[in-house]
Every structure is written in C-alpha cells, then in structure tokens.
Amino acid sequence: MPEIRPFKGLRYNPETAGDMGNIICPPYDIIPPAMQQELYDSSEYNAVRLELPKEDDPYGAAAERLAQWMQEGVLMQDDEPALYPYYQTYTDPEGNTYTRKGFFCALRLHEFSEKKVLPHERTLSGPKKDRLNLFKRTQANISSIFGLYADDQLQADKAIETFAAGHDPIVDAAFQGVRNRLWKMTDPDIVSTVQQVLLDRQVYIADGHHRYETGVNYRNLRAEENPSHTGEEPYNFILIYLANIFDEGLIIFPLHRMVHSLEQFSPGGLIDTLSTNFEVKPLGGREELRQYLDGESSSHVYGVATSAGVWGIRLKTPPETLLGDSVPLPLLRLSVVVLHELILQRMLGITPEAMRSQANVIYEEDDRKVFEAVEKGDIQAGFIVKPTTVQQVLDISGEGEVMPQKSTYFYPKIMTGMVMHKL
Numbered sequence: 001m002p003e004i005r006p007f008k009g010l011r012y013n014p015e016t017a018g019d020m021g022n023i024i025c026p027p028y029d030i031i032p033p034a035m036q037q038e039l040y041d042s043s044e045y046n047a048v049r050l051e052l053p054k055e056d057d058p059y060g061a062a063a064e065r066l067a068q069w070m071q072e073g074v075l076m077q078d079d080e081p082a083l084y085p086y087y088q089t090y091t092d093p094e095g096n097t098y099t100r101k102g103f104f105c106a107l108r109l110h111e112f113s114e115k116k117v118l119p120h121e122r123t124l125s126g127p128k129k130d131r132l133n134l135f136k137r138t139q140a141n142i143s144s145i146f147g148l149y150a151d152d153q154l155q156a157d158k159a160i161e162t163f164a165a166g167h168d169p170i171v172d173a174a175f176q177g178v179r180n181r182l183w184k185m186t187d188p189d190i191v192s193t194v195q196q197v198l199l200d201r202q203v204y205i206a207d208g209h210h211r212y213e214t215g216v217n218y219r220n221l222r223a224e225e226n227p228s229h230t231g232e233e234p235y236n237f238i239l240i241y242l243a244n245i246f247d248e249g250l251i252i253f254p255l256h257r258m259v260h261s262l263e264q265f266s267p268g269g270l271i272d273t274l275s276t277n278f279e280v281k282p283l284g285g286r287e288e289l290r291q292y293l294d295g296e297s298s299s300h301v302y303g304v305a306t307s308a309g310v311w312g313i314r315l316k317t318p319p320e321t322l323l324g325d326s327v328p329l330p331l332l333r334l335s336v337v338v339l340h341e342l343i344l345q346r347m348l349g350i351t352p353e354a355m356r357s358q359a360n361v362i363y364e365e366d367d368r369k370v371f372e373a374v375e376k377g378d379i380q381a382g383f384i385v386k387p388t389t390v391q392q393v394l395d396i397s398g399e400g401e402v403m404p405q406k407s408t409y410f411y412p413k414i415m416t417g418m419v420m421h422k423l
Helices: 033-042 058-072 125-138 155-165 188-199 209-225 267-274 286-295 319-326 329-333 335-347 352-357 367-376 390-398
Strands: 010-012 075-077 084-091 097-108 145-149 171-175 178-182 203-207 237-244 251-253 256-259 278-283 301-306 309-315 361-364 381-384 409-411
Touching (some): 058 075, 058 125, 097 155, 125 209, 145 209, 145 390, 155 188, 203 209, 209 237, 256 335, 256 367, 267 278, 267 301, 267 335, 278 286, 286 301, 286 309, 286 367, 301 335, 301 367, 319 329, 319 335, 329 335, 329 390, 335 352, 335 381, 367 381
Antiparallel strands (some): 010 075, 084 097, 084 178, 097 237, 145 203, 171 178, 251 409, 256 361, 256 381, 278 309
8 A cells, every 4th residue: 555654845935935926837748838937027936946947958947947946945855744725716717716624745756557546637757858858867756746546534634624723834825827836744653543544545646746756666676776774764755735625625627629620611511411320409608508518427528619600419329339449437427528529520620639739629617618619710619528437537547547648637726836745
C-alpha cells in the first residue's frame, strides 16, 4: 500500500517574497505564453520563474533562481517534517461555492505495475523529458502531483479539519477567483492517523501523470548513481496533494470539444451523418441543452452546436456493437471515448494525432465559450459532453485501463508555489 510521509517543505517567506497572490501560479502544462508573461510581470519571485522559465536555458535559470532565493531568504526550508493541509474555495460556472480539502505530503514512488499508485491517462514522451531536465537541474519538485484516495469514513479528513479549524493558515492567497489556504501540521498523532488511513488505500493520479512518471525515472537514475542507495533518500518520494473522493468539494468539470478547420464541412451534413447512429433532437439553445443533458441518465448523450442550430443526440445502440473490439469494454462507458472514436474519428475523419496536437480539436471546460465560438464563426461545431465521474476514474484505473488525454478536468488546479519538495 502507498507510503506517505511528512517532509520539510520548501516555502516562500511572505515577509521577503511579498503577497502570495502574486507568487503562486498554475501547473506548467496549462500556462500559455500570454499568461506566462503576466505571471512574470506580477512578481520578480513568481513561481512560474521556477516552474516554466522563459529563458533560453530554462532549467539552468530555474536552478540558479532556486539557489539564489534560498540564499536570500525568499525561500525557506522548514526545520521539521510536516504534512501541509491545503484548502481551495471556488465558485463553479453556475454560482455554487465549494471548498476542496486535501493535503500535501511526500509519497513513495512505485512503478504502476506494482498497483499501489494507478494512472488514468496516457502520457507523452516530450513533457516527461522536459520535467526530467527540470528535476535534474533543480533537484526539487517545484509543482505537485494531484492524487485521489477513497475513504468513505472520512477519517483523515476529520482529523485534518479539526486541526485547520484551530490554527491560522500560513498561506491565504487568492488567484483567479480561487482562495488558497495552506497549513503546516506537525502534530505526531494527526500525522500518524493520516498515514494509517493511506496504508489501506490505493492512490489514483488525478493530474500530473507526466510528473509522476518523471519522478520514477529520476529516482531510478539517482539510485543507479548512488552506491549507498538505501531507498530512504528524498528522491524516493514525490510531492503530492491528496484528496478524498468522498470530499464534497471534489468536482470534475467536463471538457467540451470544439471542431475547426475541417475541409468540406457542413452543419447539415454533420447532423445527417449523426442521425445514422444517434437519436437527434433539435433544441432551442444552451439552457435547453443543459436541461436535456441533465435529464438523460446515459453517458452517451451529447450536445451539438453549429451555426445552423443546437441539437441533443443520444446513441441508439450499445457502443460495443458499433466499435467492437477496437476499444476495451471499460472505456466504452466513457462519453468522451465514444465521442472520439465514433464521431470525431470515424464520422469527421480527425486522426488521433490531430486531436493530440489540437490541429482540428480544441478543448474547453466552459460551455458558454463553446457557444460564443460558434456564434463568432471561430469553430465549425461544438460538442458538449457530460463530465466524467470520479467513480469512473477509479473504476477504469482499477481495471488497468487508461483514458484518452483531456478526459477529465479537475478544478481548481493545484497551485505551484504553495510548498515545494527538495530531492
């Protein structure tokens, strides 16, 4: 079972670094160039300068800054190991407010084949090479993995919540409408309780697959280079944020698909093609579509928005009768898998490579932006999907399958700069 440990966190000193709202940043893989520049401009100590530097030698720049900021006291390493409770309070697109509760810890690295830590998405070689270079040069986990575990008794949650209620956070910072609070927890009894809870559970990676696999690769490299390797060195562990799937603040947003730049595309032709395998229902607009999707229990229902109108579509037959053995049965339960395999690939001729590179498909979590893009003529068609459920993530991971990329969008993202882990 997975082993978690408290660790001596590397943290910003707010007295030196300034307002943490100007310091923290999202993970590297969702920072476009425009945001990167905005983050650079927000503070000379913004974590993006470690996570995703702009310099020609980004890894060298990150390592140099890390050492300099520690020397100057901008960054400080805690004297004693701790777990770091981390609460994020946010409002969803419909105006509902949630607080997702979890904690940072050091997780012992395992190969996926050991079945102690399970993935749910495929990874690409490019990002893993990039992160490995950063690990090597900085010898630190700058940003965190996001992991899930299942404890319907909420044992760790209750212990941590009691602690948080009685202590002021060491960080309380807002970023893009999300309140981020961090505590440092060294109480040995609470730490032991949390560790015991996790010993009986598997960890499922929600976000950060590339960084996790990079952590395993980095550990293997360091172990080979270290003749005194014991398995207890910090590089045998990786920084992870863990949340309970039974936490009421844990929400997965859908990731809708926006199709563009297809030759010989026509809205009428699309609907005619879809009607072969789907029941097609004309709808009055976004709100009527939302009601349609909410009222359908099937996973294989979608909204289609084009310049010619809005439709709700539902698969007529079980997906296995259409896709056969080309897709493993557990994956056929997912709406995005059928959307990709049947509609985007077979009906519209978009290749998996084009989807990965977003040559013909853009991913968007806010359905309002999909409708705006259709109205402006920026895209040819928008496909509105229902969100993947947390239980589907766990079921598919547990059965040894992996989802296509962009199957899940756990919101909000874990902020980089809250706490880091020296290797």
